[in-house]
Amino acid sequence: MINPGLPKIFYGGDYNPEQWEKKVWDEDVRLFKLANIDIATVNVFSWALNQPDETTYNFEWLDEVIDKLYQNGIFVCLATSTAAHPAWMATRYPDVLRVDFEGRKRKFGSRHNSCPNSPTYRKYAPLIAQKLAERYKNHPALLVWHVSNEYGGICYCDNCAAAFREWLKERYGTLQALNAAWYTSFWGHTFYDWDEIVPPSILSEHSGPYRTSFQSITLDYARFNSDSLLACYQLEYDELKKQTPGVPITTNLMGTYKPLDYFKWAKQMDVVSWDNYPAADTPVSVTAMRHDLMRGLKDGQPFMLMEQTPSMQNWQPYNSLKRPGVMRLWSYQAVAHGADTVMFFQLRRSRGASEKYHGAVVEHVGHENTRVFRESAELGAELSRLEDKLLDSRVPAKVGILFDWDNWWAIENSSGPTIDLKYVDEVHKYYQAFYDQNIPVDMIGVDTTLAGYDLVIAPVLYMVKPGYAKKLEDFVKKGGVFLTTFFSGIVNETDLVTLGGYPGELRSLLGIWVEEIDALFPGQKNRIVMKEKLGGLEGEYTCNLLCDLLHSEGAEVVATYGDDFYQGMPVVTRNNFGKGQAWYVASSPEPAFLKGLAGRIAADKRIKPLLETPPGVEAAARTKDGETFLFILNHNRQPQTVDLANLQGTDLLANEAVSGSVDIPASGLRIISCSNPD
Ligand SMILES: [Zn+2]
Numbered sequence: 271m272i273n274p275g276l277p278k279i280f281y282g283g284d285y286n287p288e289q290w291e292k293k294v295w296d297e298d299v300r301l302f303k304l305a306n307i308d309i310a311t312v313n314v315f316s317w318a319l320n321q322p323d324e325t326t327y328n329f330e331w332l333d334e335v336i337d338k339l340y341q342n343g344i345f346v347c348l349a350t351s352t353a354a355h356p357a358w359m360a361t362r363y364p365d366v367l368r369v370d371f372e373g374r375k376r377k378f379g380s381r382h383n384s385c386p387n388s389p390t391y392r393k394y395a396p397l398i399a400q401k402l403a404e405r406y407k408n409h410p411a412l413l414v415w416h417v418s419n420e421y422g423g424i425c426y427c428d429n430c431a432a433a434f435r436e437w438l439k440e441r442y443g444t445l446q447a448l449n450a451a452w453y454t455s456f457w458g459h460t461f462y463d464w465d466e467i468v469p470p471s472i473l474s475e476h477s478g479p480y481r482t483s484f485q486s487i488t489l490d491y492a493r494f495n496s497d498s499l500l501a502c503y504q505l506e507y508d509e510l511k512k513q514t515p516g517v518p519i520t521t522n523l524m525g526t527y528k529p530l531d532y533f534k535w536a537k538q539m540d541v542v543s544w545d546n547y548p549a550a551d552t553p554v555s556v557t558a559m560r561h562d563l564m565r566g567l568k569d570g571q572p573f574m575l576m577e578q579t580p581s582m583q584n585w586q587p588y589n590s591l592k593r594p595g596v597m598r599l600w601s602y603q604a605v606a607h608g609a610d611t612v613m614f615f616q617l618r619r620s621r622g623a624s625e626k627y628h629g630a631v632v633e634h635v636g637h638e639n640t641r642v643f644r645e646s647a648e649l650g651a652e653l654s655r656l657e658d659k660l661l662d663s664r665v666p667a668k669v670g671i672l673f674d675w676d677n678w679w680a681i682e683n684s685s686g687p688t689i690d691l692k693y694v695d696e697v698h699k700y701y702q703a704f705y706d707q708n709i710p711v712d713m714i715g716v717d718t719t720l721a722g723y724d725l726v727i728a729p730v731l732y733m734v735k736p737g738y739a740k741k742l743e744d745f746v747k748k749g750g751v752f753l754t755t756f757f758s759g760i761v762n763e764t765d766l767v768t769l770g771g772y773p774g775e776l777r778s779l780l781g782i783w784v785e786e787i788d789a790l791f792p793g794q795k796n797r798i799v800m801k802e803k804l805g806g807l808e809g810e811y812t813c814n815l816l817c818d819l820l821h822s823e824g825a826e827v828v829a830t831y832g833d834d835f836y837q838g839m840p841v842v843t844r845n846n847f848g849k850g851q852a853w854y855v856a857s858s859p860e861p862a863f864l865k866g867l868a869g870r871i872a873a874d875k876r877i878k879p880l881l882e883t884p885p886g887v888e889a890a891a892r893t894k895d896g897e898t899f900l901f902i903l904n905h906n907r908q909p910q911t912v913d914l915a916n917l918q919g920t921d922l923l924a925n926e927a928v929s930g931s932v933d934i935p936a937s938g939l940r941i942i943s944c945s946n947p948d
Pocket residue numbers: 368369385386387388425426427428429430431
């Protein structure tokens with residue numbers, strides 16, 4: 271449980287009273303209470319206000335805000351304010367400023383602007399965290415710590431270069447080992463002194479952000495940068511933990527955010543929280559996958575939905591409004607996938623600067639008579655009525671889909687075979703194949719134990735880390751089903767090719783040898799020709815992107831290519847290995863093929879869909895104490911009817927018994943509580 275202090279789903283969000291005169295604060299509190307808000311995230315961007323110079327700290331305003339909220343039944347998620355350094359700090363200590371990819375020293379401005387290896391930042395950020403902890407450690411309003419905000423970005427300054435060299439010494443020990451790992455005999459890169467190593471940027475190895483001559487250097491710099499920011503987080507974490515050991519600590523993550531290895535970060539977090547900002551045209555399956563990824567970071571523990579907009583965003587090119595009902599629907603989608611809080615950015619809309627057109631519970635008009643406020647207040651009341659019923663429940667899944675940041679970085683740093691290969695898109699294709707059939711999925715990391723899963727899917731497992739092939743072999747030997755795709759088993763963790771034939775360490779598990787890899791032009795396709803009917807799969811399907819040219823070394827050939835000079839070569843194979851099977855899909859198939867394949871391998875393992883639903887209606891489930899909470903979410907703008915088959919239960923929101931067919935309004939939902947079936 272995130273915090274036993276409040277036995278319900280926390281409801282609220284970011285609140286920036288420092289942007290307003292005090293006379294507005296009383297009105298804020300009145301409105302928050304009307305909206306059934308019980309948690310406010312405060313102090314996110316107040317460093318300059320809290321610390322006007324090196325030695326002066328000013329928290330009186332914050333005392334007043336926190337007291338006022340608490341007196342009105344509102345708890346705080348207390349941020350440490352370190353996501354934007356004060357202007358005076360940048361002027362006096364320029365080491366706090368970042369150097370960008372083009373080598374330009376930044377000046378004061380924007381946010382998330384501090385160099386993570388700046389001695390100044392590393393001194394003052396934990397210091398203010400310490401002062402906040404000292405001041406508020408016994409305040410009854412304090413529920414959760416929120417360190418900094420949306421950590422991200424990358425710095426190429428000299429302090430970072432020096433820290434990178436130390437990080438490399440730690441990782442490789444000797445220059446000889448580093449030269450071997452990076453393959454520096456290529457293009458005359460042999461290093462004889464650690465000081466010869468410079469960050470990989472447009473001034474050195476890169477010809478563009480995603481175009482590097484030395485993949486291993488760029489890969490290690492991505493790891494180093496993620497670790498550098500994590501070290502900053504850790505410094506603040508330690509200060510807070512020292513004084514408030516019982517208060518959970520988080521920082522808000524951003525889903526499939528490329529620069530940070532969130533599996534590594536989550537190990538240092540008490541609870542995962544994240545900011546969900548789909549665009550109006552983001553598929554709902556992508557949002558579902560991101561929720562599942564955030565839940566997977568801590569092995570299925572519930573997470574906090576820290577931010578979402580109640581209506582519109584401001585940084586998209588076109589910032590559509592969430593249509594009536596959609597904010598509520600997407601809030602429950604988060605809960606269905608493991609969220610134990612529903613929180614917004616922000617509670618009152620800013621008057622100036624870049625976020626003044628970002629939606630808020632309280633709009634510029636300043637009163638409660640708006641559509642957005644009404645919808646927010648209704649959701650708040652509904653979440654209060656649910657009490658703690660859903661809190662701390664789990665999402666059971668028998669399918670695990672692997673997601674690995676190192677692999678993501680390595681694939682997209684690769685020079686060849688195609689610029690169109692996007693890791694997250696390929697992962698999502700497989701995710702969607704299960705999602706569309708209401709088969710729950712866990713997004714898992716390389717450290718996740720596989721024992722609880724029947725199926726493990728690893729799309730584009732390009733990088734195989736030490737011990738992972740053995741882990742997969744053990745899983746399959748015991749009866750598990752494993753599936754991977756084209757461009758897998760290619761390199762080790764420093765991006766050196768595993769010699770002796772692709773897919774390298776996965777070759778005996780998959781029972782195949784990949785001889786060549788063909789890249790298709792945009793619009794170019796090949797065909798998957800089924801050898802025989804397999805579940806719902808028969809006939810032909812299209813595939814594109816990359817085509818591996820492979821030979822079976824014992825695997826059964828399920829389908830062959832239909833075109834080109836490799837017509838007739840295997841494109842889908844299945845290998846019996848121990849008590850299980852390992853599948854290989856050698857190209858990127860159309861969705862209909864993946865849906866059929868997912869359905870078939872799930873059925874083989876007797877994994878049943880939660881429910882059969884019309885298109886655009888999602889079913890997801892959480893369980894607790896022998897009770898299942900089935901969420902049926904209608905993402906269509908028309909009402910839908912869903913057949914519950916033999917399921918009976920109670921609709922928690924309508925508070926009525928349900929069975930047979932149920933109607934779901936447009937953008938509406940039901941949560942049906944039932945005893946665990948089977
Ligand atoms: Zn730096």
